Amino acid sequence: MPAPPDSAAIPTRSTGDSARLCVILGAVTMAPMRLLVTGGAGFIGSNFVRQALDALDCQVDVLDALTYAGDRSSLAEVEHRINFVHGSVTDAAIVDELVRQADTVVHFAAESHNDNSVVDPSPFVQTNLIGTFNILESVRRHDKRLHHISTDEVFGDLELDEERRFTEESAFDPSSPYSSTKAGSDLMVRGWIRSFGVRATISHCSNNYGPFHHIEKFIPRQITNVIDGVRPKVYGSGQNVRDWIHVHDHNTAVNAILERGRIGQTYLIGAECELNNIVVVQEILRLMGRPDDWFDMVGDRPGHDLRYAIDSSKLQAELGWKPQYLNFRDGLAQTIEWYQQNESWWRPKKEATEAKYREMGR
Ligand code: NAD
Numbered sequence: 001m002p003a004p005p006d007s008a009a010i011p012t013r014s015t016g017d018s019a020r021l022c023v024i025l026g027a028v029t030m031a032p033m034r035l036l037v038t039g040g041a042g043f044i045g046s047n048f049v050r051q052a053l054d055a056l057d058c059q060v061d062v063l064d065a066l067t068y069a070g071d072r073s074s075l076a077e078v079e080h081r082i083n084f085v086h087g088s089v090t091d092a093a094i095v096d097e098l099v100r101q102a103d104t105v106v107h108f109a110a111e112s113h114n115d116n117s118v119v120d121p122s123p124f125v126q127t128n129l130i131g132t133f134n135i136l137e138s139v140r141r142h143d144k145r146l147h148h149i150s151t152d153e154v155f156g157d158l159e160l161d162e163e164r165r166f167t168e169e170s171a172f173d174p175s176s177p178y179s180s181t182k183a184g185s186d187l188m189v190r191g192w193i194r195s196f197g198v199r200a201t202i203s204h205c206s207n208n209y210g211p212f213h214h215i216e217k218f219i220p221r222q223i224t225n226v227i228d229g230v231r232p233k234v235y236g237s238g239q240n241v242r243d244w245i246h247v248h249d250h251n252t253a254v255n256a257i258l259e260r261g262r263i264g265q266t267y268l269i270g271a272e273c274e275l276n277n278i279v280v281v282q283e284i285l286r287l288m289g290r291p292d293d294w295f296d297m298v299g300d301r302p303g304h305d306l307r308y309a310i311d312s313s314k315l316q317a318e319l320g321w322k323p324q325y326l327n328f329r330d331g332l333a334q335t336i337e338w339y340q341q342n343e344s345w346w347r348p349k350k351e352a353t354e355a356k357y358r359e360m361g362r
């Protein structure tokens with residue numbers, strides 16, 4: 001995996017919430033914090049696990065259902081350092097046992113793809129709502145610290161020309177079964193904080209890119225298409241804007257919140273990189289040696305959000321977080337190189353993914 005541009009800036013081991021005191025034979029020693037990471041075999045969760053093992057003094061349990069989106073080989077580098085549990089957050093008994101043993105829970109597990117949610121919302125309701133309910137009830141029962149991973153999509157979308165960006169005060173206005181079930185899970189976390197004093201924080205991040213990203217998603221779908229000699233597919237007008245952040249930067253922010261975030265607070269995570277989809281595709285084409293216009297416009301996604309934009313000033317001012325991937329082209333070039341060098345990771349997923357898109361007509 002490519003090294004981050006400035007690895008010295010990764011949060012380091014701290015004695016705050018990242019370790020717990022334990023008394024053995026009268027001597028005070030530090031025991032590593034035990035982290036439960038749900039969805040740790042997914043794109044962002046697996047990056048978090050690798051980063052947490054480097055940056056924190058911790059022991060990691062991963063709970064993952066290994067849906068089509070999960071891949072245990074994404075954790076191969078750290079397999080010997082984690083306890084992997086194959087199970088679902090919808091299984092209250094497994095969740096409760098793992099939460100009981102943990103100090104802190106970082107909840108990434110979700111059905112995460114908008115296109116799938118408009119074909120069949122049912123797994124989104126199960127995992128995103130019922131799964132989060134199970135996590136909340138267990139952290140409440142056992143009084144454990146929770147960080148809940150959410151998305152900027154819960155705020156709906158923005159006009160292309162408006163100055164407003166999403167902030168912690170923005171109202172929820174979700175557009176899809178994916179974003180509405182994420183919004184529902186966030187509202188439950190807020191309710192459990194207020195009514196039961198659950199020790200939780202919430203973060204809403206913008207669009208991530210980087211290695212180990214499932215090839216159903218925009219950037220890796222187009223990179224792997226170009227590798228295969230297939231023209232990229234751009235939905236609708238191609239004017240839709242996403243605010244891109246490297247997955248490494250998302251997780252340094254999550255670590256900052258775990259270490260220094262205020263309980264009960266919400267933090268928005270973004271790296272000020274708004275680009276429309278045509279610009280992104282043309283950047284991929286240039287980096288991969290194809291002409292700028294070598295892509296197809298295809299039908300639009302139902303309910304397609306127009307623009308997302310994050311104001312992360314609270315996170316930066318309060319917790320001193322800063323993104324390290326400041327140049328999108330460099331991060332994208334590293335990502336392209338990763339897909340070129342790791343075909344064995346994505347190739348088995350390609351045919352089924354494209355078959356799904358053919359059925360959607362996109
Ligand atoms: P992903 O689809 O790559 O990974 C999801 C992981 O969750 C997979 O490993 C899958 O097997 C697992 N999972 C699914 N259902 C489960 C269940 N019932 N029980 C246990 N595990 C289950 O998703 P991702 O892109 O890594 O997103 C992770 C989290 O970050 C999600 O909560 C998502 O809403 C949020 N998020 C994603 C982005 C982004 O750009 N990808 C941006 C902001 C927030």
Ligand code: DAU
Nearest residue numbers: 112113114151152153206207216217218233234235240277
């Ligand atoms: O904003 C955060 C969200 O970003 C996360 O909560 C979601 O989990 C994550 O999937 C992502 O959602 P998007 O719907 O924005 O990402 P996706 O990669 O599916 O699409 C990005 C943009 O590209 C969007 O405008 C749709 C468009 N698109 C997508 C695909 C797959 C295309 O034009 N062509 C494509 O083939």
